[in-house]
Amino acid sequence: MNLLIVVSLLVAAPSADSPSEAPAESVRDAVTRSVPFLEREGQAWIDNRKCASCHQVPFMVWSLNEAHRAGAEVDLKKLNETIAWSTDWQNWSASKNRDETKQEQAKSGNIDTMYQLLLGRNYAANEADDSPAEWVETFETALATRQQEDGSWTACGQLPLQNRPERETNEVSTMWTLLALHPRSGELPNWNEKLDAAKKYLQEAQPGQSSEWWALRMMFEQRFGSLETATELKQELLSKQREDGGWGWLVEKPSDALGTGIVLFALSHDRQEADAAVESARQFLLDTQKEDGSWIVPSTLKRANGKVKDTSTYWGTAWAVIGLARTQPTN
Template sequence: MALTMFALSSLLLTLSLGALPETQPTTAQVRETVQRSIPFIEEKGLWWIEEKKCVTCHRVGNMIWSLQAAKQSGFTVSERLAEWRQWSIDKSLANNDKGKITGLGNKEGVVQILLSLDQADNNPEQKEARHKLAAILLEEQRPDGSWKAGGQLPFQKRPAAETDAVSTMWLTLALLVEGKNEASTPAITRAMKYIEASSPGKSVEWYAVRLLLAVQTGDSDVRDQLVKQLRSQQHADGGWGWMITDDSDALGTGLALYALVSAGVDRIDPAIKGAQQFLVSTQRDDGAWPVRGTKEKRKASVQETAVYWGTTWAVIGLVESLPE
């Protein structure tokens, strides 16, 4: 399969990385780091809701997912979280000023909302909301099984084909988590054929979401290979860059941390503890992490959107990697 193309390069990278940090954060330090970030996530996310009234800007979905994950692990979050989550659902399902369903322009954000929802919640209204959100994801699939990345994602500093592949993997993952049905099964089948034929990416996100898909589909061979490859991409400081060749940042590290734990890597594994240490030691005083832009034209400097994405993913990764 296409993944084997990177086997040798992954081995060489592993040999060049050196040892991971010996310092390991305590559980208390990790929890303090997460709690410190929550006000930043809430304040900046709420601004997009109240001032921009925008659910298609790849912000609110990250906000809802990270805060919901934190709440489920016992962290203190705003009592308005349920209100914000419902706003994001209603806004995604409503028509925009052009008469189209708003969520069609931000399927990746719809994915984040879906993955934040409790699949075991049998409340009829919540089940209906999940069904309608999943239906949005089925729209506009291309004949080859892929979906075009939404919004400004095609302008990212990785090949456009990879960005489309990553979006396709996220959409497929959400559809699988929601559960196959008569409408989604053909779309998932087409998407998986496209994904399996796709070339390995240049971003850590490609490997992270591909690993999450392998876990969801029960493909243990692909899962094990991707775990090895993600391990090989980890830097000596314990982190990952969003692009494999980037310096470590919270965006790449949070994604990799979440994917590895989801794949069953032990929470006391050196790779997990190294990632936690990187995030604990690099957090800013305001609770966020500095992340350079993901767009090609803004990749040289720290950018607000990348900071927000990185901070929400750092929280998701740290929360999911806490001791059970």
């Protein structure tokens, strides 16, 4: 795999339309300070776990690409190797002695890891590539075949154990999957039928308990539904911003980097009338970053009872970098 794969995964950061109180240099410095943490802890996970987990390796790739685009120095050679490793099905489990073919492994793979790796690539180009890498087609085919009869995609790994209703977690995985598949949906058999089934499933959704759900619901309506509904959802999302400028991953909890980064990512696609909220969120992240470049984040798992975990801190740090990079001011 060559450097073109890295380029294809890069996500372009939208420019700010209005002046911001936080200068671009401050945002870039915060992103730059996170790079060694993301590189070191991400590689340690690969070395120790030998697992391309949905909460660690894909966000290592995505956030480092965002950091590079924001002007931070990133080891692209090493990043390229990580992309090659993370998209090779033989490396998706510590067990190396399986008899299944790669395609069979793909069909049983973790859908959340697949759509996350695709998102990092798809949001770069904002359109389908004429000649995507082999892993892209493999992941897309595998994801398309994993849709459930009710139109949903079922979350995998530890995600169903998160501290929110299980159906909400499945709704989130469904919306992320649709956004990941959309750029090349014309290549997928029965795409319109799959999309219609997913829409029907989501029509029965109850208001989410997580800011991730609200952010994704807004993006889903922007891409697949009603712009009027998307505007209403954006206003609802903005109303959930806390006084310190951030969002909690759970909307009723204190602000954290995970929820705030996800919301900034969503708002980067529609900044109209949201610049003040974006600036406040950026400032929250600048004010709460630790010396080692990380952000301390409580675990999303119900059994953790709000305790900080290394995995949630890494996940939240990656999302903070993504959110900052995508909304980096131009001044």
